[in-house]
Amino acid sequence: MAAYFALADTAVVRVTGEDAAAFLQGQCTADLRGVTSTDALWLNRKGRVLAHTVVIKESDGSFLLLAPHLAAEALIAVVTANVIADDVVATDESASWRRWMAWGELPALANARVFATQRYGVPAWDVLTPASVAAPTNLTDLAKLEALRIHSGVPAVPADCGANEFPQECGLEPWVSYTKGCYLGQEVMARIQSMGSLRRILRRVESVDGTPLVAGSELSVAGKVVGKVRSAAGPLGLALVNLDQPVGTVCAAASAGVVLGVPAALPFAKA
Numbered sequence: 001m002a003a004y005f006a007l008a009d010t011a012v013v014r015v016t017g018e019d020a021a022a023f024l025q026g027q028c029t030a031d032l033r034g035v036t037s038t039d040a041l042w043l044n045r046k047g048r049v050l051a052h053t054v055v056i057k058e059s060d061g062s063f064l065l066l067a068p069h070l071a072a073e074a075l076i077a078v079v080t081a082n083v084i085a086d087d088v089v090a091t092d093e094s095a096s097w098r099r100w101m102a103w104g105e106l107p108a109l110a111n112a113r114v115f116a117t118q119r120y121g122v123p124a125w126d127v128l129t130p131a132s133v134a135a136p137t138n139l140t141d142l143a144k145l146e147a148l149r150i151h152s153g154v155p156a157v158p159a160d161c162g163a164n165e166f167p168q169e170c171g172l173e174p175w176v177s178y179t180k181g182c183y184l185g186q187e188v189m190a191r192i193q194s195m196g197s198l199r200r201i202l203r204r205v206e207s208v209d210g211t212p213l214v215a216g217s218e219l220s221v222a223g224k225v226v227g228k229v230r231s232a233a234g235p236l237g238l239a240l241v242n243l244d245q246p247v248g249t250v251c252a253a254a255s256a257g258v259v260l261g262v263p264a265a266l267p268f269a270k271a
Contacts (some may be wrong), residue, residue: 002104003140010099011072012128015079016062017087024063027082029167029189030055031180032063037115037126039175041157042078047166047188050078052157052175054126056115065090066099066128069156082184098135100127101145107136120152147233153204153264159215160202160230160238160264168192169240170202171264198243204261205229205239211256213237219251219258226251229258238264 015024025032030040032055042051053075056064067075072092080090100107102125106114113128153171155161161170166188168176177183178193192198207213213232218225219239226249227241241260245251249260 002102002107002138004107004136004138005101005140005142005145006135007068007099007101007142009069010094011065011067011070011075011092012094012097012099013065013067013072013075013079014062014091014093015065016089016091019086019088020061020063023083023086023088024055024079025180026183027079028053028055028183029176029185031177032057033180037117041167041172041175043167043183043185043188044163045185045188047185047192048163049157049161049165049167049170049172050163051075052172054115056113056128064093064128066126069158096131098129098131098133100129101125102127109133109136120148120154143233146231147236150204150231150233150236150238153238153262155202155238155264156231160240165200165240166192166198169198169200200227200240201243202230202238202240202264203227203245203247204264205237205251205258206261207235207253208250208257208259210235213256213258214254217254219253221245221249221251229253 028040028042030038037056040053040055041049044050051067054066072094076090109129110133111130115126117124117126155170176189212234213229215229215232217229219227226245227239229237229239231238251258
């Protein structure tokens with residue numbers, strides 16, 4: 001069985017220049033050496049998450065950055081914020097491309113760029129085609145993809161993890177390299193790895209009686225706020241909560257009673 005999704009809200013930015021490879025290596029959390037495509041986070045100096053991208057290395061030495069849920073202008077601002085004398089140019093190519101995600105048999109798409117990956121714990125395909133390529137006739141509703149993401153406990157940037165959160169709080173640690181050397185936010189990542197100094201964690205949550213959850217709802221125990229729902233699909237959601245709240249805790253929310261589940265996590269191996 002196959003499922004195809006058109007990810008229309010994905011920014012596509014090309015990074016070129018003689019210094020592109022070295023510059024990007026020193027900015028994102030992924031080790032870009034020797035890889036064709038990989039997921040990467042972009043952090044600020046305090047180690048908080050600014051963006052998530054799929055990074056694709058091109059044969060001409062340039063890089064394509066694919067960022068879901070982020071405008072190209074915002075992505076370019078993040079990527080080029082620390083360009084000083086570097087020969088690095090970032091260009092918005094979003095209008096020239098379409099991004100797809102596919103499970104199962106690949107659709108017959110002309111001039112498709114296909115990258116094997118895993119999404120939500122299942123082998124999948126990241127697909128990039130020219131914007132002129134017609135969509136498959138059997139596209140699946142994106143609402144189903146969002147529900148699958150939340151049900152699988154997979155965090156999204158910035159909905160579940162943004163400029164106030166560390167990757168480790170939100171299950172994004174598989175996208176963080178502790179061995180590649182220096183990059184923006186790396187010292188904070190190393191300190192968290194060695195000391196484990198986290199106070200919050202993203203957990204899967206579910207309403208007690210099946211009432212739909214509302215993103216942004218505060219969660220409380222005995223009148224004390226212990227977290228907030230970050231994203232929701234029906235009675236399921238992901239919530240950033242205090243680390244001292246154990247699995248099975250029942251919290252009060254604006255719409256329903258909510259029980260805390262296991263921590264969210266990317267369900268595939270660390271690169």
